[in-house]
Amino acid sequence: xxxxxxxxxxxxxxxxxxxxxxxxxxxxxxxxxxxxxxxxxxxxxxxxxxxxxxxxxxxxxxxxxxxxxxxxxxxxxxxxxxxxxxxxxxxxxxxxxxxxxxxxxxxxxxxxxxxxxxxxxxxxxxxxxxxxxxxxxxxxxxxxxxxxxxxxxxxxxxxxxxx
Amino acid sequence: xxxxxxxxxxxxxxxxxxxxxxxxxxxxxxxxxxxxxxxxxxxxxxxxxxxxxxxxxxxxxxxxxxxxxxxxxxxxxxxxxxxxxxxxxxxxxxxxxxxxxxxxxxxxxxxxxxxxxxxxxxxxxxxxxxxxxxxxxxxxxxxxxxxxxxxxxxxxxxxxxxxxxxxxxxxxxxxxxxxxxxxxxxxxxxxxxxxxxxxxxxxxxxxxxxxxxxxxxxxxxxxxxxxxxxxxxxxxxxxxxxxxxxxxxxxxxxxxxxxxxxxxxxxxxxxxxxxxxxxxxxxxxxxxxxxxxxxxxxxxxxxxxxxxxxxxxxxxxxxxxxxxxxxxxxxxxxxxxxxxxxxxxxxxxxxxxxxxxxxxxxxxxxxxxxxxxxxxxxxxxxxxxxxxxxxxxxxxxxxxxxxxxxxxxxxxxxxxxxxxxxxxxxxxxxxxxxxxxxxxxxxxxxxxxxxxxxxxxxxxxxxxxxxxxxxxxxxxxxxxxxxxxxxxxxxxxxxxxxxxxxxxxxxxxxxxxxxxxxxxxxxxxxxxxxxxxxxxxxxxxxxxxxxxxxxxxxxxxxxxxxxxxxxxxxxx
Ligand SMILES: Cc1ncc(C[n+]2csc(CCOP(=O)(O)OP(=O)(O)O)c2C)c(N)n1
Ligand SMILES: [Mg+2]
Numbered sequence: 001x002x003x004x005x006x007x008x009x010x011x012x013x014x015x016x017x018x019x020x021x022x023x024x025x026x027x028x029x030x031x032x033x034x035x036x037x038x039x040x041x042x043x044x045x046x047x048x049x050x051x052x053x054x055x056x057x058x059x060x061x062x063x064x065x066x067x068x069x070x071x072x073x074x075x076x077x078x079x080x081x082x083x084x085x086x087x088x089x090x091x092x093x094x095x096x097x098x099x100x101x102x103x104x105x106x107x108x109x110x111x112x113x114x115x116x117x118x119x120x121x122x123x124x125x126x127x128x129x130x131x132x133x134x135x136x137x138x139x140x141x142x143x144x145x146x147x148x149x150x151x152x153x154x155x156x157x158x159x160x161x162x163x
Numbered sequence: 164x165x166x167x168x169x170x171x172x173x174x175x176x177x178x179x180x181x182x183x184x185x186x187x188x189x190x191x192x193x194x195x196x197x198x199x200x201x202x203x204x205x206x207x208x209x210x211x212x213x214x215x216x217x218x219x220x221x222x223x224x225x226x227x228x229x230x231x232x233x234x235x236x237x238x239x240x241x242x243x244x245x246x247x248x249x250x251x252x253x254x255x256x257x258x259x260x261x262x263x264x265x266x267x268x269x270x271x272x273x274x275x276x277x278x279x280x281x282x283x284x285x286x287x288x289x290x291x292x293x294x295x296x297x298x299x300x301x302x303x304x305x306x307x308x309x310x311x312x313x314x315x316x317x318x319x320x321x322x323x324x325x326x327x328x329x330x331x332x333x334x335x336x337x338x339x340x341x342x343x344x345x346x347x348x349x350x351x352x353x354x355x356x357x358x359x360x361x362x363x364x365x366x367x368x369x370x371x372x373x374x375x376x377x378x379x380x381x382x383x384x385x386x387x388x389x390x391x392x393x394x395x396x397x398x399x400x401x402x403x404x405x406x407x408x409x410x411x412x413x414x415x416x417x418x419x420x421x422x423x424x425x426x427x428x429x430x431x432x433x434x435x436x437x438x439x440x441x442x443x444x445x446x447x448x449x450x451x452x453x454x455x456x457x458x459x460x461x462x463x464x465x466x467x468x469x470x471x472x473x474x475x476x477x478x479x480x481x482x483x484x485x486x487x488x489x490x491x492x493x494x495x496x497x498x499x500x501x502x503x504x505x506x507x508x509x510x511x512x513x514x515x516x517x518x519x520x521x522x523x524x525x526x527x528x529x530x531x532x533x534x535x536x537x538x539x540x541x542x543x544x545x546x547x548x549x550x551x552x553x554x555x556x557x558x559x560x561x562x563x564x565x566x567x568x569x570x571x572x573x574x575x576x577x578x579x580x581x582x583x584x585x586x587x588x589x590x591x592x593x594x595x596x597x598x599x600x601x602x603x604x605x606x607x608x609x610x611x612x613x614x615x616x617x618x619x620x621x622x623x624x625x626x627x628x629x630x631x632x633x634x635x636x637x638x639x640x641x642x643x644x645x646x647x648x649x650x651x652x653x654x655x656x657x658x659x660x661x662x663x664x665x666x667x668x669x670x671x672x673x674x675x676x677x678x679x680x681x682x683x684x685x686x687x688x689x690x691x692x693x694x695x696x697x698x699x700x701x702x703x704x705x706x707x708x709x710x711x712x713x714x715x716x717x718x719x720x721x722x723x724x725x726x727x728x729x730x731x732x733x734x735x
Pocket of ligand 1: 556557558559560561583584585586608609610611612613635637639640641642643660
């Protein structure tokens with residue numbers, strides 16, 4: 001099953017490498033990984049998407065917790081949560097296609113953020129599945145480039161992951 | 164007090180209570196060596212290869228429970244020590260390893276003797292640091308000792324660029340006496356509810372077994388373990404790393420378990436209904452095929468490391484906590500409760516175990532003219548009255564030492580279990596003898612293993628270390644040869660080791676005493692003579708039967724009930 005693990009870790013050089021290293025060394029799956037500092041500059045927040053059986057996910061969270069730089073972590077998939085990912089997608093858009101693409105972007109509530117005679121660049125935000133759906137919906141031959149951030153996530157409700 | 168970085172390092176080590184540093188100098192650590200030169204308290208032991216510095220510090224830590232300390236230079240000094248670090252990591256040994264690094268301004272420029280030490284060691288340390296500011300140095304050293312010695316112990320590497328130790332730059336010195344890290348808070352107590360639940364299950368058990376490991380030794384929990392086992396009257400088996408925690412001569416001891424474990428220990432594991440694992444990690448050399456491991460058992464597991472629990476084998480009652488404290492609490496719950504173990508069932512269980520024991524699975528030919536390696540280890544036990552510190556390398560000799568020395572005390576059996584590092588034995592003995600100058604320290608080794616760190620004979624001479632090396636010389640990488648005999652139709656591919664130096668002469672050239680013994684009847688005399696030299700290193704080359712194999716044996720991936728037994732052993 002797919003899991004989104006959210007990690008609060010010391011903003012130290014090498015902390016990211018420790019997490020990445022753990023996944024390769026132990027042969028765990030890693031689908032995506034995003035990191036950025038938080039409002040507290042001494043901490044960074046990492047969102048990691050992985051998949052595996054319950055046993056493997058249990059090991060992954062235990063092994064992550066064991067890393068000295070990891071302060072706290074939560075498996076968001078265990079409770080209500082919101083997941084967002086941003087995608088920048090460049091599409092071939094000529095004459096007749098332009099209207100149709102624009103309509104599709106509207107349906108997905110995306111934005112066209114760059115335009116040339118022959119192309120549109122679209123910004124789209126949502127759960128990973130929505131971005132996948134958009135890619136499915138456009139004609140494959142029109143896609144010039146896809147850039148995705150990988151999901152970040154947050155738990156629902158008033159509580160937060162903090163120290 | 165204003166100190167330079169080099170002086171700060173020396174001062175921190177002294178404030179930490181360190182007495183011995185095992186190391187080797189080089190460009191990047193010259194400032195530190197200069198600071199060492201100017202003081203007397205901290206003793207530096209100059210090894211002959213950085214790998215040995217790692218193993219010596221490791222042996223010191225295993226024998227004392229105190230962290231071992233290593234100091235080596237950047238680049239090749241650091242890469243040489245990696246085997247030592249990985250060896251300590253696999254067996255959870257507390258160690259602090261200081262490595263020199265090129266000056267901060269040139270890091271990343273492929274400077275002379277630059278390697279990414281933090282990157283290279285990351286997968287085999289508990290944690291590592293690169294010190295980027297002089298102001299962080301003392302704090303980092305404090306943290307390193309704290310991390311290395313608490314929770315599940317392990318090696319910590321501190322990489323120190325040369326400019327940080329510049330004698331021209333001094334700052335006020337202060338060594339913190341406490342550390343608090345929001346990201347690192349090891350468990351200090353096991354959950355009482357879980358402990359009670361475990362005791363309840365133990366009282367219902369009909370065929371219980373204790374399976375204990377290195378964690379008991381590391382946490383100095385031999386006493387509460389022995390008390391608990393004896394109070395309950397349960398059988399106990401120990402892993403290669405756990406030997407000596409419960410006395411080898413204790414009546415409830417079934418011997419070691421696993422690949423070369425005893426018949427009774429492995430059969431008890433296979434038939435048990437309640438397994439209580441303490442400070443052990445269900446390593447593949449212990450479990451064999453996990454699908455066939457303890458098929459009928461409810462499993463209780465006590466361990467300080469949550470990630471050890473249910474890693475290889477699903478556990479029913481996990482107890483995360485320091486084993487010493489958990490065992491004490493368990494004993495208290497047992498003593499204060501009104502339930503007693505099931506005597507009737509236990510009696511039946513012991514009867515079954517005695518049947519397995521009667522098979523005498525470790526018997527060997529005692530009438531042979533050729534010296535049997537088992538016999539040599541038994542003789543070592545006799546001559547040292549079972550009270551020596553025994554280090555070992557890796558191979559058949561290691562298994563014979565583990566099986567036949569019958570360790571009665573913890574921290575006496577010192578070997579590389581997890582990584583299985585040939586070359587460990589002699590340098591580890593240096594660390595042990597440094598810690599216990601008066602004790603008998605023996606290295607049980609093979610002619611192949613000993614050659615991997617033989618240069619340390621010079622270190623032994625320099626520091627007057629009266630180590631006794633017992634070489635079980637079978638002219639083969641015996642353990643490799645055994646696998647080739649069993650699983651590759653006796654095709655002995657590259658496992659012969661008949662071309663060796665004359666070990667007697669070699670030892671003599673290093674300034675020690677060399678001896679050789681070839682006949683069974685001369686063994687006792689030779690061994691006694693070796694140990695009569697109280698203040699000299701003696702290298703005893705014992706020529707043993709080259710065809711001897713280690714029994715019993717469970718082939719990799721097989722179940723505990725599928726053992727190879729020694730020729731002549733019979734099932735009863
Ligand atoms: C550094 C290292 N290289 C290779 C091995 C694989 N290995 C395990 S046992 C062994 C043979 C050891 O031979 P020896 O020291 O003579 O001991 P014996 O088995 O003959 O008692 C080898 C090569 C190892 N464990 N460590
Ligand atoms: Mg050999």
